[in-house]
Amino acid sequence: MRARRTSAEDSPITHVERVAARAGRTVPWPAWVPRTLRDAYGFPPWEHQATAASLAQAGQHVVLATGTASGKSLAYQMPALSRLLDDPRATVLYLSPTKALAADQLRALIRLGIDGVRPATYDGDTPREEREWVRRHSRFVLTNPDMLHHALLPGHAKWAPFLRRLAYVVIDECHSYRGVFGSHVAHVLRRLRRLSAQYGSSPTFILASATSGDPADAASRLTGLPVTAVTDDASPRGAVTFALWEPPLLPSDEPPPAPAPRQAVPPAPAGTDPADRYDTVPLTDTTATTPLNDATMTAALTDATMAAALTDATMTAPLIGTTATAPPTDATMTADGRTRRSALSETADLLTDAVVAGTRTLAFVRSRRAAEVVAAMTRRSLDEAVPGLGDRVAAYRAGYLKEDRRAIEQALMSGDLLALASTNALELGVDLVGLDAVLICGYPGTRASLWQQAGRAGRAGGEALAVLVARDDPLDTYLVHHPEALFGRPVEATVLDPANPYVLGPQLCCAAAESALRPADLALFGGAVAQEAVDALTRSGALRKRPTGWYWTHQGRPDVDLRGTGGAPVAVVESATGRLLGTVDQGSSHVMLHPGAVYLHQGTSYVVDGLDLDEAVALVHAEEPDWSTHARDVTDLSVLSVREYVDAGPVGLFLGEVDVTSQVVSYQRRRIGTGEVIDTRPLDLPARELRTVAVWFTISPNALLTAGVEPGDIPGALHAAEHAAIGLLPLMATCDRWDIGGLSTANHADTECPTVFVYDGHPGGAGFAERAYATAKAWLRATREAIASCACETGCPSCVQSPKCGNGNNPLDKKKAIAVLDAVLAALPDQP
Incomplete structure (x- = not known):
């Protein structure tokens, strides 16, 4: 790895952590074991x-x-x-x-x-x-x-x-x-x-x-x-060498590659396997300038709350959302014209080197599409060096058929495959014996997941290598330059909330459908909150109270989706043969399988002929077009209620329920290689509504003026602050940036002042917004530091540009974002 660069100063390795080997401690078998x-x-x-x-x-x-x-x-x-x-x-x-x-x-x-x-x-x-x-x-x-x-x-x-x-x-x-x-x-x-x-x-x-x-x-x-x-681990462990790798900037005299096409993708559909949704999120419509419709708030804000947030000066501005992502590219361009190689290209190169050296390696990537791309790039490079060697590399992801998954698992364990590019489908405890190294393409969102993936390497206690390849992302950049945030720190606690009303009510209906709910059962499901939920379900007619308990009133069973994917997976079927290729979750189907979409499966391109949402079937045909497809959506957010707030003078900090509505309205076809837009085609797909929990802060226009942020600077300043805040929230909460969405506007219809929203991408919320609210000052301080410490002039993917931005990362104002965050931090108390 070090030999890939001519000097230490030019090395992409920013830090090397060595975890010492550990001897194991055995004990006699307990007497009760037969x-x-x-x-x-x-x-x-x-x-x-x-x-x-x-x-x-x-x-x-x-x-x-x-x-x-x-x-x-x-x-x-x-x-x-x-x-x-x-x-x-x-x-x-x-x-x-x-x-x-x-x-x-x-x-x-x-x-x-x-x-x-x-x-x-x-x-x-x-x-x-x-x-x-x-x-x-x-x-x-x-x-x-x-x-x-x-x-x-x-x-x-x-x-x-x-x-x-x-x-x-x-x-x-x-x-x-x-x-x-x-x-x-x-x-x-x-x-x-x-x-x-x-x-x-x-x-x-x-x-x-x-x-x-x-x-x-x-x-x-x-x-x-x-x-x-x-928790006291007595097993032996081989030494681990853990390297942090930042893809290099390309030489300034080297012409930047043609813009790569951006792949559309929405905030993570709730409950979807985290690595299986990132390549399929729609872009927010960059031409949409319609402000949010008026919304009636279900819980009134107090006069004191609003007084802290409103002034006479208001201005309208388009909503700036973050509900899309970019796909693999050869390089990403900073705002000041410099280009950095993409994490996927670096991972594919490292995987190629590993196979040539005979090192059995697993590369974790963050999306289904990325797994296919990394495997294809690696196979192509290997076949150019040694024809046929590419056959020892494969992709592995959710959506494959059972027999395909089992065949790949067996080939890896038998040694027929030397390398695999996988989503986190192989992160959990599948016994992959004999791996030497793990490449982690992009921070997986939590330290627990990072160490879980790194732990896949190591032959029977032998030494292992793990490499975190940073994406051009504020959090990844922060981590490879602040290794203390990864090493020597405890991993995160698991966040779940059984009292979530969007979960509790449907689950009580399931329980009643299985066997009548008795009053004594309610303690099992949460006591007082379960009683409130049962009473509400009874009033709505979902349950009927009888002397022996509460009964489910409908013929069929309650339709409850544990993973929140929006229903049964959509089957991808080849039109000519009727062959089932795989499946795609409902939450991603509007983007991955809309009519005309290009769909990748095991290195083969297909074009979607039609999508039947009622039957959950997409018909496709094999084709290698010279264009890619990119879905586009429009998103609105309205405030429903406020749970808690902090009145900090010109700044308000809020936690509450919001309604996020998005609809895929069109898609672009873009020329592969140049990124040239061929055309934009309309789509007629139903809108989707997400009722969730958000944290948001408001700041008065007068306070912004005092901080040196003129009215014309407000959209770009808030937009940049929003991007960086989303990127840094995983430092505080057990999530990654794909679990959350955001929105910023110079004048929101419900708050009537400049506002930045960050919301959970899960129905009913998942605890991330609550964590952001509870740690707001530490979270926003880290956000401010990440922006200010970045060496770029006007903003780059390492600080304020976002891979999810549907507005093409425009407008963005790095310096004014720092001014906004300084003003917010100066006003906020240390703890809400």
Whole structure:
């Protein structure tokens, strides 16, 4: 890697962190573990494995939060399998967030060869003819929260023997249950506990997590039970070399590449797999100048609040949103004309070097499209050097068919593949033995995820290499130049809120549809807040109260989507053959699969012939056009209510509910290579509404004048501050910039003054706006520092330009953004 540059000063490596190797600590097998099981493993457990297993065997709910490859599987297999061997009628339920992880765990259980356990997966890939066998005969069922919610709990009568004997519930990778998805899963587990109790069982919960900020509290909120945490990792670990890599600026005498086409994409559809949505967000319409429609606020602002925010001087300005992203490019251009190589190009080059050197490498990228692009670039470079060598590189992402995913996993584990470009679909604990290095293309949003991805490398305790390749983004740039923000700091706590009314109400309807809700059940679902929700559901007619409890009033089951993807995935079907290529979630379908869109699948380009949203089918045909497509949308935001606020004189800080409406209205075709716009074509797609939680600040025009921000400077100053604030919020909250959206305007219809909004990209909110409100001064101070410390003259992707901006990063005013933030910080108290 160092040899790629001629001098240390010219090196893209900004920091190298060396994590020392660590010896492991084994202990004797606990006396309660049967000899059969000890012999099946053939080695003694690590201390943390035995500690967690003994707590679970004694009936305590436990969460094991240790590093990647620390053997968490053995910790829950020990008590679970021991119980199955001791009690021939007992059963165990295993939950994982992905089907790949459940399949991997099934292989591990089968390798143990223990008679009578009959482990089996029960998920969307399980053929229907096998599901009845699993219900009747398997004693160790591996599934996921979606299947538990959609099939097992609604059909609990058929699962009665299994639930009656349920001894353990294993929740693997529980740190992944965060935000709205995590809040839904929390209630699915409460529904499981309620039905299990009705059948006479009270299972012990064993949770496995990556290292997190407060694993016991997060596990308790997830399960609704007191949970003991085991966090002292006693497993051996090989030395890790962790490099931070900033793609270089291209020489000033080298002509910049032609502008690469921008790929349209919306703020993350709620609950979507975080890495599977970033290549599919629509651009905000850059020509839209219509201000927001008048909106009636459902909660009145006090006079004192508004007095802090309003002045006689008002001005109208177009809304400036951040609801789009750019795709891979060869380089990005700073505002002062300099160009920096893209993170994708650097990652593809490093992956090429790794394969040539025989280094088995996994490259994590942040989108489905990027996974395809990095794999294609790497294959092309390798085939130019050694024909056929490119065949040892593949892409891996969600949306592939089951057989394609399994074939790629097997090829990687067997060594047929030397390298893989993957979304975070392989971040979780799939046993990828024998990897030497991990490339992480762009900060994944949290330190927990960063270390989880880095932990994929290391051969049986051998040394490993991890490289974080920074994107041209304020947060990435900040981190590669402030390594103390990554290393030596605890990872984030998991954020979830089971009391979220957008989650609680629908989940109570599901519970009532499964079995009548009794007053005693409400304590399980939150007590007073559950009672309020039940009363509201009863008034609306969704539930009916009877002496024996509350009953679901409709014929069908409640339609509740745990991951918030907007419904069933859209099937991508080849028109000529009827072959199913893959699937795309509903939240991304308007952008990825609109009529005329170019869709990438395993390196092949297809053009969409038609999209049927009612039938959830898109028909495509294979074609290699010389143009790319880029969807465009218009977005409006209205304030519904204010939960909390800070009156800081000329500055107001608010937390409340907002309504964000967006509609994909057209798409551009752009020439590949030059970025030339061929034409813009209209689309007729339905509008989508997101009711969520936002944090926003207002500042009076008089205060802006005092700070040196003239009326004509306000749009660019607020726009630049908004971009940087969104980029830096992941320092404070367990999110990344793709979980959140933003809007700025010189005069908002609801606040009647200059305003910057940052909102959660999840229905009902996910806790990120609340975290921003609670840490507002620290958050905005870091934002101000990131802008001021950037060496560019007028703003660049490293500070105020955004890859999500639908207005083409125009207008932006870097210097005036600093003035705005100085004025806000001077007025805000240290704590709201």
